[in-house]
Amino acid sequence: MSMSGVMQEPAAGGGHGPRIRRGTGSAGENMPVVIIGAGACGLTAAWRLARAGIECVLIERDTVPSGSTALSSGFIPAAGTRAQQAAGLTDSPTEFAADIHAKAHGQAASHLVTAYTEAIPQAIDALQEAGLAFEVLDGFLYPGHHKRRMHSLPERTGAALVGALTNTATEAGAYLLTDTVARELWCDDDGRITAVGCERPDGGTEVIGCDVLLLACNGFGGNDAMRREYLPAMADAVYGGHVGNDGSAVQWGLQLGAQLADMGGYQGHGSWAIPQGALISWAVIMDGGVQINRAGQRFHDETQGYSEAAVHVLAQPDGVAWNVFDAQTLALLREFPDFQDAEAGGALRCAEDAQALADIIGCNKETLAASLASISPGKDDTLGRRFTRNLVAPYYAIKVTGALFHTQGGLDIDAQCRVRDTNGRAFPNLLAAGGAARGVSGNEVSGYLSGNGLLSAVAGGYIAAATAAELLGRPL
Numbered sequence: 103m104s105m106s107g108v109m110q111e112p113a114a115g116g117g118h119g120p121r122i123r124r125g126t127g128s129a130g131e132n133m134p135v136v137i138i139g140a141g142a143c144g145l146t147a148a149w150r151l152a153r154a155g156i157e158c159v160l161i162e163r164d165t166v167p168s169g170s171t172a173l174s175s176g177f178i179p180a181a182g183t184r185a186q187q188a189a190g191l192t193d194s195p196t197e198f199a200a201d202i203h204a205k206a207h208g209q210a211a212s213h214l215v216t217a218y219t220e221a222i223p224q225a226i227d228a229l230q231e232a233g234l235a236f237e238v239l240d241g242f243l244y245p246g247h248h249k250r251r252m253h254s255l256p257e258r259t260g261a262a263l264v265g266a267l268t269n270t271a272t273e274a275g276a277y278l279l280t281d282t283v284a285r286e287l288w289c290d291d292d293g294r295i296t297a298v299g300c301e302r303p304d305g306g307t308e309v310i311g312c313d314v315l316l317l318a319c320n321g322f323g324g325n326d327a328m329r330r331e332y333l334p335a336m337a338d339a340v341y342g343g344h345v346g347n348d349g350s351a352v353q354w355g356l357q358l359g360a361q362l363a364d365m366g367g368y369q370g371h372g373s374w375a376i377p378q379g380a381l382i383s384w385a386v387i388m389d390g391g392v393q394i395n396r397a398g399q400r401f402h403d404e405t406q407g408y409s410e411a412a413v414h415v416l417a418q419p420d421g422v423a424w425n426v427f428d429a430q431t432l433a434l435l436r437e438f439p440d441f442q443d444a445e446a447g448g449a450l451r452c453a454e455d456a457q458a459l460a461d462i463i464g465c466n467k468e469t470l471a472a473s474l475a476s477i478s479p480g481k482d483d484t485l486g487r488r489f490t491r492n493l494v495a496p497y498y499a500i501k502v503t504g505a506l507f508h509t510q511g512g513l514d515i516d517a518q519c520r521v522r523d524t525n526g527r528a529f530p531n532l533l534a535a536g537g538a539a540r541g542v543s544g545n546e547v548s549g550y551l552s553g554n555g556l557l558s559a560v561a562g563g564y565i566a567a568a569t570a571a572e573l574l575g576r577p578l
Contacts, residue, residue: 120350121286122357126296132311133159133277135570136298137318138284138350141169142556143536144318145267146225146563147570148276149232154578156571159277159310161284161300167268168261169344170320170508170537170555175383175440176260177239177252178560179553180222184230185253189238193249195219202542205246205407205551209544211363217517218542218561225564226253232274234266241434242388244552245407252553259439282308287315287354293523294530313531314570317521318563320537321509322349323368332365332511335413335547342374342381342505351538355513358532361524363540367510369550372404372411373425374505380444382425382435382500384408384552389434390491391427392477393502395419398465400473403487409543409550412504424463425500426474428493444500453497462499508555510541519566531573535562 135151137144140162151158160167180186181198199219202210230236239252255262272278281303288297288309295315300308322328324347330337352362372393373382387393387404393411395401395418402414415423427435432450435441444450453459456474460467479489513521513534520528521539536559543549571578 120353122354123286123288123299124290125288126290130309132313133157134312134574135314135316136161136310136312137316138298139169139317139319139536139538140167140268140278141318141320141536141559142171142264142267143559143563144316145264145271146560147316147318147535147567149267149271149274150564150567150578151570152271152274152276154571154576156574156576159279160271161282161298162278162280163283163346165280167264167278167280169264169346171264171559172261173342173344173507174260174556175381175438176258176263177254177553178222178226178556179247179251180226180253181219181249181251182223183226183236183253185226185236185238186251189250191238191250193251195223197249198251201246201248202551202554206542206544206549209546209549210542211540213517214515214540215542217565218557221565222557222561225560229270232270234270242385244384244388245405246551257439258437284319284350289358292530293358295532314573315532316566316570317351317354317513317532317534317538318536319351320344320347321512322352323347323506323509325349328352329506333368333506333509336368336370336506339370339412339416340374340503340505342371343508347508347537351534352512355521358529359523360529361514361522361526363511363514364543364545365511366545367541367543367549368547369507369510369543369555370409370412370504370547371507372408372415372423372504373502375444375449375500376422376503378444378447378449380447380449381440382444382449382502383438383441385434385438386425386427386431389427389431390489390493391425391431392493393423394426394463394470394473395423396463396465398460398463398469398473400476400485403485405487407548407550407552410548412506413547415502415504421503423502425502426459426493427498429496429498432498449500451499453499455495459497459499508537510543510550510554511545512537512539515539518569519562520569533566533569535559535566
């Protein structure tokens with residue numbers, strides 16, 4: 103691909119939102135597949151296409167691909183992988199699907215749950231063959247998962263994951279345009295996307311023709327107006343996601359007549375350290391930690407999930423809580439680079455006893471002592487949580503609030519990641535996956551199962567690549 107041959111036009115400009123233009127566009131060059139967004143979804147799709155010899159280009163607004171993937175922990179849930187087998191774990195896509203449906207209270211899109219849980223072990227195994235050294239996390243289960251199925255690179259960060267995927271995709275032959283913002287899509291009278299208009303740093307617009315377009319540009323968490331419309335509970339919450347998640351895919355879809363689905367679904371997180379602005383792993387809870395409000399009380403069963411915990415934390419006085427845990431959990435947390443950074447930033451406080459902890463939180467000592475004493479291993483407490491051990495002084499504490507990370511609703515897609523219109527018909531050559539499309543969390547915050555975001559991204563990108571190849575008459 104030679105970008106010197108791309109037609110230069112006046113920039114779409116920052117004053118215009120994402121828009122649809124009718125016609126074929128004045129493209130100087132045509133690519134078989136154009137992918138908007140170089141996160142886990144777009145990069146997985148590009149890698150699979152490129153290794154099959156199908157030319158594709160990734161359009162990425164950042165200087166270096168990052169997005170929601172880089173801000174995540176980088177843990178991908180998958181069942182039936184070689185990495186699980188090597189760890190002596192027996193698991194299956196069917197069991198994984200059952201956990202997703204249970205967490206979403208039966209609201210998750212069944213066709214996507216089946217498609218994603220079946221595709222994700224294939225994607226993980228193939229990426230591992232390509233050089234990504236996935237390993238299964240040990241030590242604890244994430245909420246809602248009945249098997250250890252979180253796959254991570256040794257670095258245990260989302261930044262490492264997106265970096266590895268970028269290298270793998272580009273080494274396979276995928277083209278990557280960075281510092282480039284997709285502003286407009288060209289569409290003919292039959293609903294076929296013919297070109298993408300992209301704003302470049304020099305103020306010009308590159309119009310790139312395409313045979314297939316994949317929207318992998320995530321959701322709308324960074325769009326204040328859309329958050330207020332679709333997610334009023336998170337309208338004023340801290341946003342811990344990527345600013346580029348501006349809802350472009352949804353806005354293009356609405357202009358095209360696409361169907362939206364599960365717009366009330368999202369991934370929140372009840373463990374956003376303040377004022378550091380850092381994510382604290384939910385391992386703090388699953389290993390025995392608790393959340394205490396400013397009155398010195400526990401207020402929910404923390405093991406139900408970190409997504410709905412965001413709502414519970416925000417409902418507390420000043421929207422604040424304290425993660426309280428002990429030395430055993432601290433040793434576990436210090437294995438995570440994200441926590442190491444938060445600790446270096448001053449997030450961690452230490453208390454030798456309950457009185458010192460009460461002083462840190464600013465609550466009544468007797469109330470706090472009663473909350474700690476209520477932890478009784480082996481039986482359900484009044485909030486419905488069952489502990490396996492007591493907390494042992496000295497105590498450690500981190501001040502947190504609830505945050506929105508990424509949305510789980512978006513364009514309605516079929517099991518092949520083809521975008522559907524309001525009549526349920528697939529557009530001729532428009533695909534979407536990851537955060538740009540509906541996920542598998544249903545239509546509310548409590549439906550989010552740990553890892554659903556990267557599941558949809560990696561599995562969706564893997565499937566979308568196969569669909570794109572099929573549309574091009576070059577099945578993988």
